[in-house]
Amino acid sequence: MTDYGNPEYWERRYKEKQSTFDWLESYKSLQFIIKELITPESRVLVLGCGNAAFSEDMYDDGYKYIDNCDISGTVIEQMRERSADRKEMTYEVMDVRDLKYGSEKYDLAVDKSTIDALLCGNDAYYNVALMTKARTL
Numbered sequence: 001m002t003d004y005g006n007p008e009y010w011e012r013r014y015k016e017k018q019s020t021f022d023w024l025e026s027y028k029s030l031q032f033i034i035k036e037l038i039t040p041e042s043r044v045l046v047l048g049c050g051n052a053a054f055s056e057d058m059y060d061d062g063y064k065y066i067d068n069c070d071i072s073g074t075v076i077e078q079m080r081e082r083s084a085d086r087k088e089m090t091y092e093v094m095d096v097r098d099l100k101y102g103s104e105k106y107d108l109a110v111d112k113s114t115i116d117a118l119l120c121g122n123d124a125y126y127n128v129a130l131m132t133k134a135r136t137l
Helices: 007-016 027-037 054-060 073-082 114-119 124-132
Strands: 044-047 066-070 090-093 108-110
Touching: 007 073, 027 054, 044 054, 054 066, 066 073, 073 090, 114 124
Parallel strands: 044 066, 044 108, 066 090
Antiparallel strands: none
């Protein structure tokens, strides 16, 4: 079984496969929900952004204040290069189990499948508990 919960897996994957991949849902499929929840001025956090086009599509739809994080330094560098013209959007290497963002900074946090990846690794429930510990982003 693939160890999606292992950060080393993601480093290898993004070094070997640089093509865009959207897990589960695209921005277009969730757009109507997002438009009901927030405004274009809202601050958004995308957890485990990977190399999905989700944030780029959301930015191009008018949501400029998007922070993306992922555990893979390789994919963060790729996404910074790919989105260099999207000035307000940021990409940071960060472990979702230990977020460094302050409380009450975001209006919406998006996790399309990071929890699923953690559930496929060692100490799955503990790692998910760390990611979802009670705190307002």
